[in-house]
Amino acid sequence: MRAAEALCRHAADFGGAAETIHLDVMDFVPRAFRKLYTDFYIGLVNKAPALWGYLYQLTHETRPDGSIERLRRAVERLNTTALRREIDRVRPDAIICTHFLPAELLSRMIRQERLACKVWVQVTDFDLHRLWVQEGMAGYFAANQEVAWRMQACGIAPERIHVTGIPIMPAFAAPPERSACARELGIDAGKTTFLVIGGGAGLGSLDTMAARLLALDGDFQLIALAGKNARALASLQALAARYPGRLFPQGFTDKVERMMACADLVITKPGGLTTSECLALGLPMIVNAPIPGQEERNADFLLEQGAALKAVDGVALEYRIKLLLEHPERLAQMRSKAAALGRPLAGRHVLERVLAAD
Incomplete structure (x- = not known):
């Protein structure tokens, strides 16, 4: 949220060359999905941080084409149709994702040729989890050189990786x-x-x-x-x-x-x-x-x-x-x-x- 808000604020430096709209995925999902997605994470990191650490590493190492991963993505797609409709309505020239969930959803739309604009990914930590890496992205923004190195190790072409840091307020x-x-x-x-x-x-x-x-x-x-x-x-x-x-x-x-x-x-x-x-x-x-x-x-x-x-x-x-x-x-x-x-x-x-x- 804060990285996306920071990008919107920085757009003012371009003298009207860029109009920004900040869409929060959680504003376009059913209440039950939002509660599960956010409250489950918050509860887990507060009450069982070791379990969260295990899940973090497990999801990092799990094959994207595994049955559990396919089920997870299917559930997410079913609950984010309103977001996809809003993107179709806005018809943006470019999208910058500051969370891996929209990047994953938009990657599928790109593969299906349902989205024509370029999609970029801004990683918001000094680490790279596998879920940030998605097909069809125009480019990635890394916090430092090590994150950029990890991106290359995941198969991202060097010319699509840009070491910018993490966006913060002007x-x-x-x-x-x-x-x-x-x-x-x-x-x-x-x-x-x-x-x-x-x-x-x-x-x-x-x-x-x-x-x-x-x-x-x-x-x-x-x-x-x-x-x-x-x-x-x-x-x-x-x-x-x-x-x-x-x-x-x-x-x-x-x-x-x-x-x-x-x-x-x-x-x-x-x-x-x-x-x-x-x-x-x-x-x-x-x-x-x-x-x-x-x-x-x-x-x-x-x-x-x-x-x-x-x-x-x-x-x-x-x-x-x-x-x-x-x-x-x-x-x-x-x-x-x-x-x-x-x-x-x-x-x-x-x-x-x-x-x-x-």
């Missing part, structure tokens, strides 16, 4: 000034600042995580982003009253780049979009509770590149924060490595390639 290409953003939040722009986004397995709830960190020695402040979780926000606000001037709870915002602009490090799950946003701003990370499969691969990439550390539990998080406070040069090194990986204009580069295609 705001990340023009970072706001730290002092201005700090004034908005009422925090000290000169003090070491950690941004905490969400809790996770082993680290506990947001308020528990924040309380553990605030108990550490050190001159630092925390921004805790609770999103739409009203209960978490209330707990954080109660905790902030005990630590005036050190903890700054925040609810839902569509200006997360302004909070990131105030931070020296982000504590987060390693989703493809969040990590891309951090890298665009040169923000190092401590990653926690990666979902087995795609998020584990994202975490591996960040750790290998030196742009992140990993905390498997609350004790590990405390240790890593203490380490970085005592060795600010280590944090500076991580920041430099994160900045080297950033691709803030990925969305623009994707659209340039699509618009330039014959």
Whole structure:
């Protein structure tokens, strides 16, 4: 969703040369299918992440022509007829898929000569699952060179692979000034600042995580982003009253780049979009509770590149924060490595390639 929204925003840079329409597949399927497709995934990664990891690898290794795979695709086709009708109505000049499900559906339409426009695929993680690779695609956009290498290993021609990064909002290409953003939040722009986004397995709830960190020695402040979780926000606000001037709870915002602009490090799950946003701003990370499969691969990439550390539990998080406070040069090194990986204009580069295609 966020990658698709980012592409729509970047289209404004082309002076009317591109009109974009964002279609969410789940808006064009029966309610029962949507609930199964989304709720099953969310429930599985939250309650049985190891099982999800097994299924991730199993579906990656399963032959596309196997009986189970054919049944799965048949069920998906039966539940997405409204989407295909909408595409027929819109008659687009090009389609960019930011999820493998529409790519798979459109691949079949291309084979049946029911779709004339070019279809492109934007992979939104630092890994490549087999389901992203579909016949008949005009081209693929990869997060980095390793993903591009994996695409070639799957049989995709090199000339159809473009290493652009993962599309993020244009705001990340023009970072706001730290002092201005700090004034908005009422925090000290000169003090070491950690941004905490969400809790996770082993680290506990947001308020528990924040309380553990605030108990550490050190001159630092925390921004805790609770999103739409009203209960978490209330707990954080109660905790902030005990630590005036050190903890700054925040609810839902569509200006997360302004909070990131105030931070020296982000504590987060390693989703493809969040990590891309951090890298665009040169923000190092401590990653926690990666979902087995795609998020584990994202975490591996960040750790290998030196742009992140990993905390498997609350004790590990405390240790890593203490380490970085005592060795600010280590944090500076991580920041430099994160900045080297950033691709803030990925969305623009994707659209340039699509618009330039014959």
